[in-house]
Amino acid sequence: MGYGEARAYDEVATALLAEGGLGDAWVDGAPRFSLTPDVLSAADFGALSAAAEAVAALHDEGVRLCLADPALRARYLPLSPVQELLWQSSGGRWHGLARADVFFTDGGLQVCELNSDTPSGEPEAVILNAAAQAQAMGLIDPNRELGARWVELIETVAGRSSGITLGLCYPTELVEDLAMIKLYAGWARARGIEVVLGSPYNLVAVGDGVGMFGRRCDVIWRHYKTDWWTERVPVWDDEPPPSDHQPLVRPLALLLSAEARRQVAVLNPFGSVLTQNKRMLALLWEERARLSEAGRLALEKWVPPTVRLETLPADAARVDWVLKSDFGCEGAEVLVGAEVDEAVWAAARRHALPRRWIAQRRFVARLDQAGSSHNHGVYVLAGRTAGVFTRVQRGATDERAVNVPTLVEGCA
Secondary structure, three states, X not given: OOHHHHHXXXXXXXXXXXXXXXXXXXXXXXXXXXXXXXXXXXHHHHHHHHHHHHHHHHHXXXXXXHHHOHHHHHHHOOOOHHHHHHHHHHOOOOOOEEEEEEEEEOOEEEEEEEEOOOOOOHXXXXXXXXXXXXXXOOEEOOOOXXXXXHHHHHHHHHOOOOOOEEEEXXXXXXXXXXXXXHHHHHHHHHOOOEEEEEOHHHEEEEOOEEEEOXXXXXXXXXXXXXXXXXXXXXXXXXXXXXXXXXOOHHHHHHHHHHHHOOOOEEEOOOOHXXXXXXHHHHHHHHOHXXXXXXXXXXXXXXXXXXXEHHHOOOOOOHHHEEEEEOOOOOOOOEEEHHHOOHHHHHHHHHHEOOOOEEEEEOOOEOEOOOOOEEEEEEEEEOOEEEEEEEEEEOXXXXXXXXXXXXXXXXXX
16 A cells, blocks of 8 residues: 555544544554445345345254254254353344355355354444445445344343343453444434443342343343353364363353343343354255255355365365364454465364364355455344445455445345
């Protein structure tokens, strides 16, 4: 980036950051967002929506299979003791808000995964879209109703539309989450919902319910990853355990007991301990004969073939596969075979802990003129599309991706 480009970007970034809704405008010295929109046709937006909704419904089929056949779940999705507690307590509830990561390819759309635990990107999606849409003529912001839909979800699980207290429970030590928490709090307060902020360590018993800082909460929005509440163990056999590997026993006991008494509702539900686990994709592919016809067709059309790593043949061609750990996110613990050499690939296969990984058939995303792919994160709220968060990057998507607005032409 030349001096003139950097100065122009700095002016845009300063204007966006002045509103206080976005974090740092730079990552490793490179721009983190752009106001040049990714413009979708109504047909393309409809196709993205159909794929995301179908894959969310497909995960629900997987959950129903696991409820009906515990042995099947144990074979594909081994859980730690506390993860097992979360699953058993959920009653199969897992969905509130999810984000399907969808790519255009020359062979059609591909959904590489569904983030159903603590999906991110909402501040960038909403604020960038609003800024770009203000300068666009005849283009529609697909994120314009995301906030209202989110609040309606809160009201639905609370069982009323007034007098609600919402607890936003998040890792308060991570400053990168503050923009999202501010967005959520603003949406809720604009509709008259009282908001309490805190971390799992701030959860306390309030009467026969649960709350934070002495305020009883009707709903806890859990922006704290499921696997962070439970035992944390390495995914490599040569990796030391994390320093904070113990489960959050006291906060979980308070929250789960209050939820069992129907004194609080948790979103996203803790049943996402199954759907967030990428081995669910292997279960769906390897057990696809058990799916409904609609589910099987959706799987084969939109989800790349996926298997448990322990079942991948030793001589499987490195360039055809991508390795992913069960709970890795934002590009962490992802190994694209085509982007590493044989020595790295062999070491990964040797040290990856059994039953913690999947292998997913590599697909080639369609590239723009700059040689970058566009990862369309389609938000699915209560089963229906609610918005899009687009990231642009060369290679696999990670924290260095450029966040761009997404606008739709000719769409009501």
